[in-house]
Amino acid sequence: MFGGGGGLNPRKMEQMMKQMGIDVDDIDAQEVVIRTDEYDLVFDNPEVTKMDARGQETYQIIGSPEEVEAGSAGGTPAVDGDAGAGIPQDDVELVAERANVSEDEARDALEAAGGDLAAAIGNLE
Incomplete structure:
Protein backbone atom coordinates (compact mmCIF):
# COMPACT_ATOMS: atom_id res chain seq x y z
CA MET A 1 0.00 0.00 0.00
CA PHE A 2 2.86 2.38 0.77
CA GLY A 3 5.37 1.04 -1.75
CA GLY A 4 7.90 -1.20 -0.04
CA GLY A 5 7.76 0.37 3.38
CA GLY A 6 11.08 -1.27 4.28
CA GLY A 7 12.54 2.00 5.62
CA LEU A 8 9.39 3.29 7.32
CA ASN A 9 9.39 3.45 11.08
CA PRO A 10 6.32 1.55 12.42
CA ARG A 11 5.40 4.54 14.59
CA LYS A 12 5.54 6.86 11.55
CA MET A 13 3.42 4.38 9.57
CA GLU A 14 0.83 4.35 12.38
CA GLN A 15 0.75 8.18 12.43
CA MET A 16 0.26 8.31 8.66
CA MET A 17 -2.58 5.79 8.82
CA LYS A 18 -4.29 7.73 11.63
CA GLN A 19 -4.05 10.93 9.56
CA MET A 20 -5.78 9.11 6.69
CA GLY A 21 -8.56 7.96 9.04
CA ILE A 22 -7.39 4.34 9.25
CA ASP A 23 -7.47 2.60 12.64
CA VAL A 24 -5.65 -0.71 13.09
CA ASP A 25 -6.31 -3.06 16.03
CA ASP A 26 -4.92 -6.49 16.86
CA ILE A 27 -7.56 -9.04 17.85
CA ASP A 28 -6.61 -11.72 20.35
CA ALA A 29 -8.27 -14.58 18.43
CA GLN A 30 -8.10 -18.20 19.53
CA GLU A 31 -9.55 -19.62 16.32
CA VAL A 32 -10.89 -18.44 12.97
CA VAL A 33 -13.12 -20.65 10.81
CA ILE A 34 -13.88 -19.94 7.16
CA ARG A 35 -16.78 -22.08 5.96
CA THR A 36 -17.25 -23.01 2.30
CA ASP A 37 -19.62 -25.47 0.66
CA GLU A 38 -16.84 -28.02 0.19
CA TYR A 39 -14.66 -27.61 3.32
CA ASP A 40 -13.88 -25.47 6.36
CA LEU A 41 -10.54 -23.72 6.89
CA VAL A 42 -9.62 -23.67 10.58
CA PHE A 43 -6.90 -21.31 11.80
CA ASP A 44 -5.75 -22.17 15.34
CA ASN A 45 -4.12 -19.28 17.25
CA PRO A 46 -4.00 -16.94 14.22
CA GLU A 47 -2.74 -13.37 14.20
CA VAL A 48 -5.80 -11.28 13.36
CA THR A 49 -5.69 -7.57 12.54
CA LYS A 50 -8.74 -5.38 12.01
CA MET A 51 -8.36 -2.28 9.88
CA ASP A 52 -11.14 0.31 9.94
CA ALA A 53 -10.84 2.81 7.10
CA ARG A 54 -13.66 5.32 7.53
CA GLY A 55 -16.25 2.70 8.45
CA GLN A 56 -15.07 -0.02 6.06
CA GLU A 57 -13.73 -2.88 8.20
CA THR A 58 -11.15 -5.29 6.81
CA TYR A 59 -9.74 -8.29 8.66
CA GLN A 60 -6.35 -9.85 7.98
CA ILE A 61 -5.70 -13.42 9.17
CA ILE A 62 -2.13 -14.70 9.39
CA GLY A 63 -1.61 -18.39 10.07
CA SER A 64 -1.68 -21.83 8.52
CA PRO A 65 -5.19 -23.24 8.23
CA GLU A 66 -6.20 -26.86 8.49
CA GLU A 67 -8.70 -27.95 5.85
CA VAL A 68 -11.49 -30.04 7.40
CA GLU A 69 -14.78 -31.50 6.17
CA ALA A 70 -17.49 -28.89 5.61
CA GLY A 71 -19.47 -28.24 8.79
CA SER A 72 -17.15 -30.27 11.01
CA ALA A 73 -15.27 -27.28 12.45
CA GLY A 74 -16.26 -26.25 15.97
CA GLY A 75 -18.44 -23.34 16.86
Missing part, protein backbone atom coordinates in the same frame (compact mmCIF):
# COMPACT_ATOMS: atom_id res chain seq x y z
CA THR A 76 -21.10 -22.52 19.36
CA PRO A 77 -24.43 -23.97 18.30
CA ALA A 78 -27.68 -22.24 19.08
CA VAL A 79 -29.53 -23.55 22.12
CA ASP A 80 -32.13 -26.18 21.17
CA GLY A 81 -35.66 -24.88 21.29
CA ASP A 82 -34.54 -21.26 20.85
CA ALA A 83 -36.23 -19.09 18.31
CA GLY A 84 -33.65 -18.72 15.60
CA ALA A 85 -32.24 -22.22 16.03
CA GLY A 86 -29.28 -22.60 13.73
CA ILE A 87 -27.98 -19.10 14.49
CA PRO A 88 -24.92 -19.55 16.74
CA GLN A 89 -25.16 -17.75 20.08
CA ASP A 90 -21.69 -16.27 19.49
CA ASP A 91 -23.00 -14.60 16.33
CA VAL A 92 -26.03 -13.23 18.18
CA GLU A 93 -23.80 -11.78 20.92
CA LEU A 94 -21.41 -10.24 18.39
CA VAL A 95 -24.20 -8.55 16.41
CA ALA A 96 -25.88 -7.33 19.62
CA GLU A 97 -22.61 -5.82 20.84
CA ARG A 98 -21.60 -4.25 17.51
CA ALA A 99 -25.03 -2.78 16.76
CA ASN A 100 -25.77 -1.92 20.41
CA VAL A 101 -29.10 -3.78 20.41
CA SER A 102 -30.67 -6.59 22.45
CA GLU A 103 -29.89 -10.23 21.69
CA ASP A 104 -33.49 -10.74 20.49
CA GLU A 105 -33.12 -7.88 17.98
CA ALA A 106 -29.73 -9.24 16.91
CA ARG A 107 -31.16 -12.76 16.39
CA ASP A 108 -34.05 -11.35 14.33
CA ALA A 109 -31.62 -9.36 12.19
CA LEU A 110 -29.42 -12.44 11.67
CA GLU A 111 -32.43 -14.52 10.64
CA ALA A 112 -33.54 -11.83 8.19
CA ALA A 113 -30.00 -11.67 6.77
CA GLY A 114 -29.72 -15.44 6.43
CA GLY A 115 -26.99 -15.60 9.09
CA ASP A 116 -24.80 -12.95 7.39
CA LEU A 117 -23.12 -11.06 10.25
CA ALA A 118 -22.11 -7.99 8.25
CA ALA A 119 -25.55 -7.63 6.67
CA ALA A 120 -27.29 -8.02 10.03
CA ILE A 121 -25.09 -5.36 11.65
CA GLY A 122 -25.50 -3.05 8.65
CA ASN A 123 -29.29 -3.40 8.75
CA LEU A 124 -29.36 -2.52 12.46
CA GLU A 125 -27.12 0.57 12.22
